[in-house]
Amino acid sequence: MRNAASVVWQKLFEEQEYAFITGDLGFMALEPVRDKLGKWFINGGISEQNIVSVAAGMSKMGVQTWAYSIAPFIYARPFEQIRNDVCLNKLPVKLVGNGGGYAYGSMGSSHHAIEDYGVMLTLQGMNVHVPAFAEDVEHAVRRMATTPEPAYLRLGRCEKPKDFVLPAYAPWRQLLEGEGPVLVVIGPLVGSYIAPLLALAPSKRPSLWVLTEMPAGLDELPELMIQEIKAGRSLVVVEEHVAHGSAGHHLLARLHAQAIAPATFQHFCAQGYPSGFYGSQVYHRQESNIDANHVLKAILG
Amino acid sequence: MTANHTASPHTKHSVSRDDYARFPEIQRAARLRLLQMHYESKVGHIGGNLSCLDAILFLHHFVMQPADQFVLSKGHSVGALYIGLWSIGRLSDTDLQQFHKDHTHLAGHPVAGWMPEIAVATGSLGHGFPVAAGMAKGKQLQDQPGRVYCLMSDGEWQEGSNWEALIFAAHQNLDRLTVLVDVNGLQGFGSTTEVASMAGLRQRIEAFGATVRELDGHRPAALQELLATPEQGFQVILLNTIKGKGVSFMEAKMEWHYLPLTAEQFVQAQNEVRQA
Numbered sequence: 001m002r003n004a005a006s007v008v009w010q011k012l013f014e015e016q017e018y019a020f021i022t023g024d025l026g027f028m029a030l031e032p033v034r035d036k037l038g039k040w041f042i043n044g045g046i047s048e049q050n051i052v053s054v055a056a057g058m059s060k061m062g063v064q065t066w067a068y069s070i071a072p073f074i075y076a077r078p079f080e081q082i083r084n085d086v087c088l089n090k091l092p093v094k095l096v097g098n099g100g101g102y103a104y105g106s107m108g109s110s111h112h113a114i115e116d117y118g119v120m121l122t123l124q125g126m127n128v129h130v131p132a133f134a135e136d137v138e139h140a141v142r143r144m145a146t147t148p149e150p151a152y153l154r155l156g157r158c159e160k161p162k163d164f165v166l167p168a169y170a171p172w173r174q175l176l177e178g179e180g181p182v183l184v185v186i187g188p189l190v191g192s193y194i195a196p197l198l199a200l201a202p203s204k205r206p207s208l209w210v211l212t213e214m215p216a217g218l219d220e221l222p223e224l225m226i227q228e229i230k231a232g233r234s235l236v237v238v239e240e241h242v243a244h245g246s247a248g249h250h251l252l253a254r255l256h257a258q259a260i261a262p263a264t265f266q267h268f269c270a271q272g273y274p275s276g277f278y279g280s281q282v283y284h285r286q287e288s289n290i291d292a293n294h295v296l297k298a299i300l301g
Numbered sequence: 302m303t304a305n306h307t308a309s310p311h312t313k314h315s316v317s318r319d320d321y322a323r324f325p326e327i328q329r330a331a332r333l334r335l336l337q338m339h340y341e342s343k344v345g346h347i348g349g350n351l352s353c354l355d356a357i358l359f360l361h362h363f364v365m366q367p368a369d370q371f372v373l374s375k376g377h378s379v380g381a382l383y384i385g386l387w388s389i390g391r392l393s394d395t396d397l398q399q400f401h402k403d404h405t406h407l408a409g410h411p412v413a414g415w416m417p418e419i420a421v422a423t424g425s426l427g428h429g430f431p432v433a434a435g436m437a438k439g440k441q442l443q444d445q446p447g448r449v450y451c452l453m454s455d456g457e458w459q460e461g462s463n464w465e466a467l468i469f470a471a472h473q474n475l476d477r478l479t480v481l482v483d484v485n486g487l488q489g490f491g492s493t494t495e496v497a498s499m500a501g502l503r504q505r506i507e508a509f510g511a512t513v514r515e516l517d518g519h520r521p522a523a524l525q526e527l528l529a530t531p532e533q534g535f536q537v538i539l540l541n542t543i544k545g546k547g548v549s550f551m552e553a554k555m556e557w558h559y560l561p562l563t564a565e566q567f568v569q570a571q572n573e574v575r576q577a
Contacts, residue, residue: 019442039442042473050431050465057435060421063442065435080425081462085432088422089413 001155001188002029002098004137009066010036011138012145018064021051025069025098052078055093056085064092064145070104071097071113071154075120086150087123094144095120100130100154100187101240101270102284109278113154114270118245120152121214127151128214130187134158136212139169143213156240157281159191161198171217174224178205181299182228182262186211186239186247189285193238193292204300206236211247218250226260235262236299238290243269268295321363324521327388331358332547332574334397335384340567342401344409348557350381352485352518352542353452357385359524360450360481368447370420370436374429375454375483376410383407386418427460429453430480434470437478437535452481456488459497464509471510475535482537483518485544487555503539511537518542547574 006029009020013036020033021042034041044051048069055067067074074097075082086093097113104111117128127149129140137155144151160166167173175190176197183206185193190210197205207228211217229235235255237248248267255262271288278284285291289298331354339347353375365371373382383400386392392407399405406415410424420436423429433451440447457463470478484502486493493499503513511534517523518540527538544558545551548570562570 019439042438044469045465045472047465047469049427049462050434050469053428053431053462053466054435054438054469056421057432057437058439058442059435060432061436061439061443061445063439081428081431084422084425085428 001131001134001137001158004134004158005096005141005153005155006030006033008138008141009033012141013037013040016064016145018066018145019058020066020068021055023048023051023067023069023073025073030068048073049078049081052081052093052095053085056081056089056091059086059091059093060089064094066094066096068096068098070111071100071116072111073097075113075116075152079119082120082150083123087125090125091150092148093150095150095152096155097152098155100156101189102281103156105280105284106278109273112284114240114242114272115245116154116241117152117214117247118241121245121250123150125149127216128154130154130156130212130214132187132190132210132212133160133166135166136169140212154187156188159188161191161195164194171211171213171220172222172225173210174207174222175210176205176208177202178207179203180206181234181236182207182209182225183299184209184211184235184237184247184251186237186241189238189240189290193295196292196296200300206299207233214247214250218247218254221254226258229255229260229262232263234264234266234299236266236268236295238268238295239270240285240290241270242272243267266299268298321521321525324359324362327358327362328355329574329577331384331388333571334387335380336548336562336567336570336574338384338397338400339380340562341398343561344401345557345559345561346377346380346409347560347562348487348545348551348554349375349454349483349485350378351546351548351551352544353378353483353540354381354384355519355546356452356481356483356524356540356542357381358388359521359527361385361389364527365450366447368445370433370447370449371418372420372429372433372436372449372451373411373423374433374451375426375457376424376429378452378454378483379409379411382411382419386416391416391418426454426457427462430463431466431469433478433480434466434473434475437470437475438473440477441473441475448477448479450479450481452483454488455482455484455486455499455502456493456496458482458499458502467506467509467511470535478535480537482539483542484539485542487544487553487558489558491555506537511535513537513539515539515541519546547577549573
């Protein structure tokens with residue numbers, strides 16, 4: 001998705017002036033952005049606290065500013081800078097984290113971001129975008145560019161099956177119809193569920209939904225999904241994020257506030273490093289039991 | 302509740318640059334008003350306010366222009382900023398009575414979005430300089446007039462984020478940025494020498510490529526150097542100051558980082574300032 005974002009950022013600069021500051025990351029992806037933006041592209045060096053504060057200061061002076069690093073480096077180390085300098089000052093800084101969840105795989109736990117959007121959602125005015133497919137990235141970037149609030153973009157790896165046709169972009173999309181449980185997946189992980197679900201008969205297949213924006217998506221739940229839940233179907237949420245601050249918990253709270261109770265609720269989420277061993281993104285998904293094989297067995301038997 | 306100052310223009314105060322002779326009078330009135338405000342609100346942080354008050358007054362009366370921005374990185378000295386803004390007529394006595402009260406904008410550290418002279422919320426040390434660097438970069442990119450003045454404490458340099466900002470400011474040649482450091486030598490639980498030594502701060506900063514000057518932070522004749530045309534590039538000015546300046550029992554005493562005034566101390570402090 002990073003390359004898709006790179007293309008969008010180049011297009012965006014033809015439409016509006018903005019600055020882009022990186023914490024010395026972006027090799028093999030951001031070079032065209034650097035070349036396109038010229039003086040508006042700043043490599044701030046390996047200094048995540050500083051680049052977030054600088055982005056806030058530039059934003060204060062009317063420069064829309066995007067601050068980029070890999071996901072754990074842009075939300076964890078400079079958390080206070082995001083909270084104080086960006087959010088408390090109500091400055092529309094755009095934060096970009098590449099490689100959300102376990103995407104950096106065997107690079108190790110320091111490079112994983114499995115608490116990112118939960119943490120970001122605790123901050124006042126913050127919007128979170130977790131595009132699920134490469135095609136979503138342009139929508140996410142454009143929405144971020146036009147919102148007067150701060151935002152965090154979690155980029156991952158597009159896992160969409162080659163011939164799968166996506167419905168039009170929206171914060172909530174139903175990707176597959178089915179008469180089974182209501183299955184909500186957050187972000188790119190959903191791509192790995194499409195092929196296994198297409199192999200199931202519609203009578204058994206879960207109704208597959210993907211959520212890519214928070215809190216906006218949580219504020220307006222799709223009516224069709226609500227009807228499915230009200231009809232007595234179970235609700236299953238899967239995400240590459242820890243339970244605390246998760247989309248699953250937020251969603252359950254929103255449903256409860258509307259006096260909507262699913263027949264059952266199952267939540268599959270990142271468990272950290274239960275074995276103490278490390279590996280690829282697929283390996284960590286399996287360890288956390290959020291891979292499609294495990295989840296479908298657990299909910300369908 | 303304080304009045305809404307957001308819509309007010311950042312107008313230049315009425316004191317002209319030729320009125321330096323009035324500065325002692327301005328200083329005295331401001332010190333008295335600061336003591337009164339802190340006494341009435343029963344809050345501390347007086348020592349660090351008095352160490353930087355003169356610089357804030359001089360900046361706001363004589364140096365800063367409408368296109369300039371001020372960032373108070375040592376947010377615990379916001380009392381001095383409120384008094385500075387009162388001194389140039391941007392805050393009223395009624396406003397100052399709301400200091401530290403419920404339903405106020407005049408909190409114990411700057412909060413954002415209610416008057417243009419308080420550009421950003423600060424209070425957690427090590428934030429103001431990097432944000433000011435971003436503001437200066439924003440001005441540089443857009444070729445906007447004016448400078449960004451950022452006032453820090455000396456102990457605050459123990460925060461690593463400032464050294465990131467220093468690298469950035471020097472490398473980006475942020476020629477619209479002036480960082481002032483209130484070097485009073487005291488911090489929250491000891492001196493800046495005994496806690497985590499800040500000795501040789503000038504040399505350390507210079508080693509990063511910044512131009513550094515040292516001034517007496519209380520003498521008007523020295524503060525007038527702030528008016529000098531800034532040298533090319535980003536600059537840091539170390540203001541040698543005294544914590545609790547102007548009140549004998551507070552001067553160079555660490556405890557006045559925290560203590561509120563008793564009634565007797567308030568009277569004594571007022572008398573000393575009046576007679577100085």
